[in-house]
Amino acid sequence: ENTADLAFKVGDSVFHSHKLILHAQAPDMLELAEQFNVNTPMIIDGVEPNIFEMMLRHVYGHNIPSNKWKDHGKAILTASGKYGFTALKIEAEAWCVKNLNLTGANAADELLFADGFHCRDLKKGVIHFIINNCEEVLQSDSFLKLYESPVLIKEVMKEMSNAANSKKRKCDEL
Numbered sequence: 001e002n003t004a005d006l007a008f009k010v011g012d013s014v015f016h017s018h019k020l021i022l023h024a025q026a027p028d029m030l031e032l033a034e035q036f037n038v039n040t041p042m043i044i045d046g047v048e049p050n051i052f053e054m055m056l057r058h059v060y061g062h063n064i065p066s067n068k069w070k071d072h073g074k075a076i077l078t079a080s081g082k083y084g085f086t087a088l089k090i091e092a093e094a095w096c097v098k099n100l101n102l103t104g105a106n107a108a109d110e111l112l113f114a115d116g117f118h119c120r121d122l123k124k125g126v127i128h129f130i131i132n133n134c135e136e137v138l139q140s141d142s143f144l145k146l147y148e149s150p151v152l153i154k155e156v157m158k159e160m161s162n163a164a165n166s167k168k169r170k171c172d173e174l
Contacts, residue, residue: 001016003018004016004017004018004038005018005019005037005038006018006019006022006033006036006037006038006042007036007037007038007039007040007041007042008033008036008041008042008043008044008052008056009041009042009043009044010044010047010048010049010052010053011048011049012049013049013052013053014041015049015052015053015056016038017056017059019033021059021060022059025059025060025087026059026084026085026086026087026088027084027086028083028084028085028086029059029083029084029085030084031084032083032084044083046079046082047075047079047082047083048075050072051072051075051076051079052079054068054072054076055076055079055080055083055085055088058085058088058091059085059088064076069092069095069099070099073092073095073096073099074092074096074113076088076092077089077092077093077095077096077117077119078117080092081117081118081119093119093121093122094121096119096122097121097122097125100122100125100126102125102126102129102133103136104133104135104136104137104139104140105140105141105142106140106142107126107129107130107133107137107140107142107143108130108137108140108142108143108144108145108146109142109145110122110126111123111126111127111130111146111152111156112145112146112149112152114126115149115152123155127155127156127159128159130156131156131159131160131163134160
């Protein structure tokens with residue numbers, strides 16, 4: 001804190017950082033914070049202080065404990081994407097892909113989430129789930145939300161077509 005040249009205000013908490021560390025580990029965040037310093041903290045909105053603290057500690061080389069990932073994985077993903085912690089966003093997306101508990105009832109919501117936060121791998125995983133569980137997903141109330149995004153419907157249909165063509169080719173080869 002004594003050597004910090006940057007501060008962030010998150011709720012009632014203030015976190016100190018070093019521009020040099022952000023330059024090396026989170027350059028997109030540094031670009032957002034360039035006009036701020038320790039006397040004029042950057043205001044961080046839409047993030048709980050404990051989430052921001054984990055993000056900042058990650059930039060300084062600390063791992064996020066597995067129980068924190070379980071409790072806050074999606075919050076870390078959204079906040080790291082919003083504030084330019086690119087490496088952490090990639091790590092958070094990988095965690096979500098591996099640990100997301102998809103059901104027919106939540107698959108459409110998760111697809112909209114993945115699309116909204118530009119999570120390509122998460123989106124691919126959810127679409128794969130939808131293809132393999134389409135009857136259950138189609139019966140869910142959340143599926144109706146996909147009608148608001150013709151682009152997503154088109155992507156799901158394209159992947160369904162690709163999967164069907166792949167199965168057909170395998171059958172033809174036999």
